[in-house]
Amino acid sequence: MYSACVQEFTQWRDVARPLLSAGTIPEDIEWRLGxxxxxxxxxxxxxxxxxxxxxxxELLETLSCYRHDGRWDLMxxxxxxxxxxxxxxxxxxxxxxxxxxxxxxxxxxxVHKMHxxxxxxxxxxxxxxxxxxxxxxxxxxxxxxxxxxxxxxxxNMEWMIATPxxxxxxxxxxxxxxxxxxxxxxxxxxxxxxxxxxxxxNICNVSRINPPAMKREMPxxxxxNLPESVEIQTLLRxxxxxxxxxxxxxxxxxxxxxxxxxxxxxxxxxxSGGPSACRRCDIWRHATQxxxxxxxxxxxxMLVGEQPGDEEDLRGRPFVGPAxxxxxxxxxxxxxxxxxxxxxxxxxxxxxxxxxxxxxxxxPDASEVAACNHWLDAEVSQVKPRIIVALGASALRAxxxxxxxxxxxxxxxxxxxSGAQVVxxxxxxxxxxxxxxxxxxxxSHLVDDLRRARELAA
Numbered sequence: 001m002y003s004a005c006v007q008e009f010t011q012w013r014d015v016a017r018p019l020l021s022a023g024t025i026p027e028d029i030e031w032r033l034g035x036x037x038x039x040x041x042x043x044x045x046x047x048x049x050x051x052x053x054x055x056x057x058e059l060l061e062t063l064s065c066y067r068h069d070g071r072w073d074l075m076x077x078x079x080x081x082x083x084x085x086x087x088x089x090x091x092x093x094x095x096x097x098x099x100x101x102x103x104x105x106x107x108x109x110x111v112h113k114m115h116x117x118x119x120x121x122x123x124x125x126x127x128x129x130x131x132x133x134x135x136x137x138x139x140x141x142x143x144x145x146x147x148x149x150x151x152x153x154x155x156n157m158e159w160m161i162a163t164p165x166x167x168x169x170x171x172x173x174x175x176x177x178x179x180x181x182x183x184x185x186x187x188x189x190x191x192x193x194x195x196x197x198x199x200x201x202n203i204c205n206v207s208r209i210n211p212p213a214m215k216r217e218m219p220x221x222x223x224x225n226l227p228e229s230v231e232i233q234t235l236l237r238x239x240x241x242x243x244x245x246x247x248x249x250x251x252x253x254x255x256x257x258x259x260x261x262x263x264x265x266x267x268x269x270x271x272s273g274g275p276s277a278c279r280r281c282d283i284w285r286h287a288t289q290x291x292x293x294x295x296x297x298x299x300x301x302m303l304v305g306e307q308p309g310d311e312e313d314l315r316g317r318p319f320v321g322p323a324x325x326x327x328x329x330x331x332x333x334x335x336x337x338x339x340x341x342x343x344x345x346x347x348x349x350x351x352x353x354x355x356x357x358x359x360x361x362x363x364p365d366a367s368e369v370a371a372c373n374h375w376l377d378a379e380v381s382q383v384k385p386r387i388i389v390a391l392g393a394s395a396l397r398a399x400x401x402x403x404x405x406x407x408x409x410x411x412x413x414x415x416x417x418s419g420a421q422v423v424x425x426x427x428x429x430x431x432x433x434x435x436x437x438x439x440x441x442x443x444s445h446l447v448d449d450l451r452r453a454r455e456l457a458a
Contacts, residue, residue, distance in 0.1 A: 003030040006072060008144075009064035016076055020050055026080055031072035055089060056082050059104055066103040067140045074100060091383040107145070110138050114146040117222045120159060121190040132159040135225055140163045144177070150177055162186060162420060193227040200228040204235055249317060275348040280371035283349040283364065289311045293344025293379050301336070302378065302385035302420075303327075304392040305345045310359050314352035318343050319428075326428035327391075330443065334450035344384045346398035347372045361429075371396050381419050387457045388420045389450065392427030400424075410449060423455060425449035 002019065019029060067333050080098055082088045091097055104145045120132040132154075138146075147161065147168040154170070158334075174328045223232060257301045259336075275290035284290070291308035294317060296365045303319075311321035320328050331338055332383075346369055352359040376398055380388070390396040397403060400414050414422035431442045 001028055001030065003032065004072075005032045007033065009061050010066060010406070012075065013060075014073055016079060017050065020079055020083065021077070023296070024080075026073065026077040029076060031069075031076065033069050033072070051322075052079060052082060053086075053089075059089070059100060060327055062104045062107050062145070063100055065107045065141045068103075070179065071103070086407060092268055107140050107142060109452060110142045111146045113222065114138055114142055115149050117120075117226060118150070118161060119225065119226075119227055119446075122192060123190070129158070130156055133186065134159070134161045135183070136161060136163050137221070137225065138165075142166055147175065153174045196227055197231055201231055201235070204231075226388075273413055275372075275375050278348065278375070280374070281368045283347065283351045283368055286317075286352065287315050287349035290348045291316055291318055291345065291350070293318060293342060294350065295338070295342035296340055297342065297343040297383055299340060299383055300386045301340075301389060301453055302342045302344065302383055302387070303389045303391060304395045304399055305343075305391045307345050307347035307364055308350045309361060309429075310350065310352070313352075313359075319344055322432055323428040326431055326443075330428065330446045333447045334369055334454060336450060336454055342379070342385065344376070346395050348375055366397065369394055373398060380416070380420070384418070385420050386452045388416055388422050389453050390422055390424045392430065395427070396424050406430075410445070421452045421457070423449055 002024065004015045006015060025424045029332050043444065056079065060079065063071050074096060075386060077087070078100060081096070088134045089092065089097055092101070114136055118134045118136050123131045123133055125131055141163075143163050143166055147170075150159065150161065150168075150169060156172065157170070158172075159170050162180050162183075164180065167178050169176045169178055226232075275292060278284065278290065287308075291312050305319060305323075308318060309323060310322045312318055312324075318324070330342075347364045350359075350360045351364050351368070354360075388399055390399045393403075393406060396406070396409055399416065402409060402414070404412070406424060406426055409424035412424070414424065416422050426442050426446050428446065429441050431446065434442050
């Protein structure tokens with residue numbers, strides 16, 4: 001059993017190389033993290049040559065920066081297995097490879113944050129020379145990976161980046177790593193921070209701030225080391241107000257088409273005083289038009305859905321969208337002709353909510369269903385069907401006043417006040433929303449219930 005105490009990649013490499021050459025299995029090594037490096041070199045009579053890919057070596061160096069004691073074990077296990085499985089890294093489903101890729105991604109993300117959120121402060125030494133200092137507290141030990149970026153970007157400056165894990169010092173074109181000085185001795189501000197904050201306030205476009213996205217990309221743990229952090233709360237407050245205003249404007253744009261059509265329809269004379277002029281609830285405000293029932297006025301079967309959808313709202317006819325196509329297919333399978341039926345909805349206007357550029361269905365509440373009962377009752381009185389098929393829970397509430405689940409209501413014999421019999425079944429849109437494994441079963445139930453309605457009407 002071997003035991004090794006390492007702190008960084010080069011130390012781990014010096015210990016791991018002879019152990020890998022000797023074929024030492026991962027279970028025979030205890031890796032420990034510590035400041036005191038303890039080299040470990042087993043006696044080897046004939047060391048076996050090592051052939052590790054460049055991809056693996058780069059991955060191991062990245063993993064060595066992940067702040068977790070188990071990194072050394074994982075790194076050795078990957079190296080040991082790669083000597084026996086040359087294509088190991090191509091197996092993304094392997095637990096070791098999957099974990100390593102997650103850790104490497106976290107380290108690379110932290111390097112990116114370091115490049116974005118390091119802020120240098122200007123100092124002047126005893127000779128009057130300008131030097132620059134920055135303090136950064138990374139989640140992982142990414143100082144050695146992140147520093148080359150600053151060497152290329154500021155080659156002519158003399159600077160220092162200090163972290164709790166160590167300090168990078170760039171002097172005269174040479175990079176050195178030293179112990180971090182006592183934090184209390186380090187500078188906390190410089191004379192130019194007021195100017196930087198003014199510049200930051202003026203270049204920051206608060207109207208484009210998305211607060212959740214900002215906090216996701218610039219987590220608050222970085223703020224305490226950013227000079228501009230004292231401005232962030234004010235900018236966020238202004239940005240939230242601007243963001244809310246933009247959302248309202250976007251919603252207004254989405255409503256523009258529906259409102260324009262609504263105004264055009266409102267200009268047409270309405271002599272019927274029917275659902276088109278109904279103001280019993282507020283759904284009409286954002287709908288294009290009322291969608292009335294259609295079909296044979298002497299039909300023996302009436303189909304009642306919940307409310308019009310997006311296509312129905314624009315075209316002014318019930319069940320002509322995706323759910324209507326599912327219904328037409330089910331009617332054909334059940335042996336029914338749509339032209340011989342009367343098709344309508346419990347609610348006559350389309351209730352929706354914006355989602356990007358789309359208008360998504362929003363279920364009407366009980367008061368809105370009750371407000372439309374007047375028009376549904378008028379249709380039942382006119383058509384006088386023998387069977388009323390309630391498609392979905394809202395239709396069942398409107399037709400029979402029941403709040404049972406569709407599954408249980410399908411088994412009931414439900415009378416209607418007009419003398420008709422109510423058959424309850426699933427709404428076609430439920431089939432569209434269902435998982436593929438459940439959609440076929442719902443479609444079968446819909447067809448069975450329509451067949452039952454046909455038999456009862458006969």
